[in-house]
Amino acid sequence: MKKTLFAIAALAMSMSMSAQKVTTAELYVSQGFQGPECYEKVTVPVDKNGYMSIFNGKDFAGWRGYGLTNVTDKWVIEDGCIKFDSKKQGRGGDIIFAHKFKNFELEMEWKISEGGNSGIFYLAQETCTADGKSLEPIYISCPECQVLDNENHPDAKLGVDGNRKSSSLYDMIPAKPQNAKPFGEWNKVKIRVKDGVVTHFQNGVQVLQYTLWTPEWVEMLQKSKFSQQNWPVAFELLKECGGPNHEGLIGMQDHGDTVWYRNIKVKEL
Numbered sequence: 302m303k304k305t306l307f308a309i310a311a312l313a314m315s316m317s318m319s320a321q322k323v324t325t326a327e328l329y330v331s332q333g334f335q336g337p338e339c340y341e342k343v344t345v346p347v348d349k350n351g352y353m354s355i356f357n358g359k360d361f362a363g364w365r366g367y368g369l370t371n372v373t374d375k376w377v378i379e380d381g382c383i384k385f386d387s388k389k390q391g392r393g394g395d396i397i398f399a400h401k402f403k404n405f406e407l408e409m410e411w412k413i414s415e416g417g418n419s420g421i422f423y424l425a426q427e428t429c430t431a432d433g434k435s436l437e438p439i440y441i442s443c444p445e446c447q448v449l450d451n452e453n454h455p456d457a458k459l460g461v462d463g464n465r466k467s468s469s470l471y472d473m474i475p476a477k478p479q480n481a482k483p484f485g486e487w488n489k490v491k492i493r494v495k496d497g498v499v500t501h502f503q504n505g506v507q508v509l510q511y512t513l514w515t516p517e518w519v520e521m522l523q524k525s526k527f528s529q530q531n532w533p534v535a536f537e538l539l540k541e542c543g544g545p546n547h548e549g550l551i552g553m554q555d556h557g558d559t560v561w562y563r564n565i566k567v568k569e570l
Contacts, residue, residue: 326353330363330399333370334427334436343400352408352566355398355551356383367395367552368427368436375555382563385419385555393555395439397425403548404570407492410563411448415484417558418456419448420471423492424513424542424549431534439552441527441535443542444513445471446492446501448560450484461524468503472525476501476508487563495570497547513542 324347332339343363345353355363358381361372374391377384385393407423425443427436447469451457456465460472467481468490480503482488491502497513512518519540522528527535543549553562 328400352568356565382561387559397550397552401548406568409565414559416453418556419560420554421446422552442538447471473521474509
């Protein structure tokens with residue numbers, strides 16, 4: 302009897318230790334817009350469903366400013382969140398996790414300040430201007446999932462049919478049903494990219510789907526602020542977003558308003 306009890310206890314302890322074992326993955330992140338040789342290895346935890354936590358809640362490992370080698374002053378860590386603090390002195394700008402993903406699911410939670418505006422970028426590139434002296438804005442190289450206080454920011458009433466509201470494909474496809482929570486409350490977003498098919502989910506509900514690199518995608522661009530006539534550089538970059546390998550960076554936007562992001566996870570498909 303004692304042997305049986307000892308065996309059961311040993312098995313339970315083994316199962317408990319196994320359950321606590323943390324799986325990790327190694328990602329190589331670029332250290333700046335300096336060429337493919339400038340990379341650093343970052344180790345990230347992986348949960349039982351295969352999601353990698355690309356923000357650890359403590360520091361900016363793997364993150365930097367768009368086109369920079371560091372995170373700028375206005376991006377801070379607060380209560381386990383990445384926060385853009387509009388009241389903080391210093392430099393701002395967009396922020397990226399500097400590893401390119403191709404087919405993936407991206408999940409995170411966000412909350413916005415009253416009247417606030419931000420955005421989530423995916424398949425982003427650090428693209429030089431024609432003269433090679435600076436970078437084009439991140440938002441003309443990739444799709445943007447809108448982050449917005451729908452009730453208090455004027456963008457919610459601009460665009461077409463609500464295509465600038467929360468979780469919309471900015472200025473192209475409205476998120477429907479529109480189920481965003483008010484400013485100051487947490488929303489959950491999931492973005493799935495698989496072989497060009499992109500799906501946005503907001504608070505557990507699918508709100509839009511589209512397919513990149515198709516005639517329909519080009520038609521949407523032509524009807525948006527990024528059309529060939531209105532903004533030819535943006536049109537060309539977005540038409541082939543993700544570049545030749547159809548992969549890119551994940552980023553968050555500095556639109557001048559305070560915003561918080563947490564539980565940022567990516568699963569490669």
